[in-house]
Amino acid sequence: MEQFFSSLVQLFEITHLAFLFGGTLLGLIVGILPGMGGTSGLALVLPFVFTLEPSYALAMMIGVLAPTTTSDTFPAVLMGIPGTSGSQATVMDGFPLSKKGMAARALSAAFSSSLLGGVFGAIILSISIYYAIPIIMTFGFGEQFLLVVLALLMVGALTGENFLKGVTACCLGLIIGSIGTAPITGDSRYTFDTLYLIEGVPLVIVGLGLFAIPEIVGLLDSKGAIAKSLKNEKGWLIGIKDVCKNWFLVLRCSTLGCLVGALPGLGGTVVDWIAYSHLKQTVKDTSQLGKGDIRGVIAPESANNAKEGGALIPTLLFGIPGSGNKVLLLGGFVLIGIEPGLDMVTTNLDLTYLMIWSLALANILGAGICIGFASHISKITLVPYYILAPVMICLIFFAAFNVNRDWYDFIGLLTFGLIGIAFKNFGWSRPALLIGFFLSTKVELLSYQTHAVYGLSFISRPVSIILILLCLATILLLLRQKFDASYNSNLVKNKVQQICFVLFLLSLPVTMIWSIAHLDYRANLYPTSLSVIAIFLLTFILLIKIVDLRKIASLDNAVLRFANTHIFEIGARFNNQLYYYASFLGYLGMNFILGFPIASVLFINLFILFHDKKAFKISICISAVLIILLWFLSSLLTLQFPNGAIGLLIDMPWWLGGDLN
């Protein structure tokens, strides 16, 4: 009780509120930019937060995280572009409503249900955290292992259109996650004797590369402003009334969101779809669903924000991320010295409460601002692509560099960016890869630790039995869900490229096996067995792709149809997007020659002026702001930006990449 009130006092402390509010504002801005959802937003602030007091850093991180699922509703509703994966279902009815001229109604309904969902999620969390201690004590190595397995199985829900490709992506993620020092023996795996890979591939690099870069390339490819025009009318009151009328739906969907969010690996992408299908199953009149039914906005949005609260439970108690952006939040915790686990409900209980309530408060703040400034905020989406995209690229490069302050960060970022673009265009699941990547070390360690402590006897412990049943149920559900998808090979333009991409993916497991073959069996058993599975899966996919089963009528049976569903993706924009991607390589080259600050200014100016020669005023303003920002950060954090070859010839100031002192 004492902690309950002490954290309440801390919550309303001015500095704390200021950081929370600042984070919320940043989260709103970031959430509205497509491709810059909570994950990218948190990745951007992560390098800065850990120089702060832990509780302020937390406020800031939660501030950034909470409203991104709120503000991403803008592009989703106004333009039909889901800003983050969490707003896909909102598009279903939100965009038709916009087209009908009821955008303001849809927006305000979405924001108020977001707000209610977020607050409800926090309330559930405040209560359930009391019962967490006994739960934690029953979660030994065996139970934790099964929980991670369950999380991996649930990745199946994120696998996209083709089940096989999704599982393979997850498997590849697990392999990438095993790069670095082997946790059991201390041997180096797949590091090629470099220092950079000793601690594994940095998570932020994988996240930014896989998610942010493909979205920016997509924006460039669309060659417009994000939105063409905005319609605003005074329908926001109707939207709030709609939510009041459907209060029971809000309650149901936020409970669902909180529960699903608490299960690891499932959060993010699926929660809103589950809420949407729940709506579909429970309402009588479904004729308007998908054509502009306001309930189709309310259901996913209320689930969406409640999930953030639920997803904190496994993140805080077990160190298992409940959703993609919790992966980064977890990274932030470790950086500021908060270790998830038992402490969070004992010695750090005040911090936990502070977190939960900060989340609720940030939700209220975020939704409130959104309703109030709806028409103003939406204008940022009118900024032409050639101004927005280069700035976003520089920001992402900067965020990437902050991880290890190493040139390899840039190379890693662009490598995963390329993989991300291919994954997006060729219908491979990026969340599956990311979650596999993050859980990899846990799978390896927990399987070993479980074996060392229990042998096989862990299966008979009561919680284990429940978890095993859950795993089996998940498999059944997934199989049922995926069987009824359709096939689309006729439209595919670049089959050869997609086949070659599979060959490219094959190179990872093959080289992995080759490079670690000489190590102790405890160091190579795990990656080798994964690689064998991956090679098997990839070869199978390759065969299906080459044969293109549908053409052979005699092979037409349910299982093969299932394997063949969406084995190709339309992917028509891939070549165009590669062309834009190439300009990032140019930017990297400029970095090598000129160093990061000068290269960034030059890149932004060149990019903007190349597309619009009259826009020099804008480009100069942006450059000035950028330079001041970089100078400020450099002196604040003792940051040395990557220095280019030019530094060898000219004596540069420290913050432009020159020598120290």
Added chain:
Amino acid sequence: MYKIFVLIILSFFSVSSTAYATVDLSGKTITWVVPFKEGGGTSRFARFIQPFLTKYLPGNPDIQVMHIPGGGAIKGSNYFQKNAEPDGTYLFGCSTSVIVNVATGNPLVEYNLSEYRPVLLLPQNTHWFTRTDLADGPHDLSKLLERDLVLYALKTPASADLFHIWVFDKLGIKGAKPIPGLSSSGGYQAFLRGEIHISSHGAANYKKKVIPEIEKGKVVDLMTLGIIGADGSVSRNPLAPNAPTFPEMYEKVTGEKLSGDDLEAFYSIGAAWSQASKSMLLPEGTPDEIVQVFRDAATKMVNDPEFKEKATKALGPFPLIIGEEAGEIVKKAAVFSDNTKEQLNTVLKNNKFTFRVR
């Protein structure tokens, strides 16, 4: 001719002695390289000392802490080796893992740690404890010695946790089996769940997390590593004054004093693990007068009432080690004798690890 020679020598001396008198760092910026992320233990250590050092160094120079994480602390350490000028404008924040990288002969190490000039060392100490039902009261090892399986946490055999293996081997705990991949706090949670049998913590966490459990009667002390003095004597840890040190426990269990190669290995391990847990060093080749200026400043800092007030909470209960003695400790910690290496490799082999100290 002779007179001129004497004059030159004399002028040389007078110049150098004036240089000694006027080591002045005013207007300079000192860069303190920390090979870890912001927020870690070494980072906090540097940030805590930084303002005091500015206050007591001649000329009150600015000190900026520069974090270069990555590569298991090797990246930042190699950076320091390549870039640091020996003129008092560069400092190095070192920790046990930086030392262990050298002591175990990691081939990626390019830094010549044993030639660095230490200014001050911050000691730490390890506490071992077990569940009440696994011992006949505090400080009793007899039950554990008889058990078939005694599980304990081990980060990786390539980390400082390697020393746990040696300690349990010397005490003759036959059933001792490490569970790799567990940090000390992850290991402590597994210990509380009853999954592992011996657990350990540093002083700060011992005080915060373990003492409450001891008071509840769930956990009992086993021993501490002990505090090694300048003369080689080992005294008890003030946080757990009743708990025997490792040498005492060794004597109790085996009936013999810790001596010879074992004692030498203990001193090396103690230096790396305990005495030089965190340290502040100047680069190789820094002139004596500059080193002295930093040591003087550190001595003044330790006597600052504000420092005294805050240090116990921020840095732990153990007094800082300043002066020439510190240099000996870092050398002992960074350069293991062949005997010690062989001892470590034997216990690694007995535990079926492929990692070897080189």
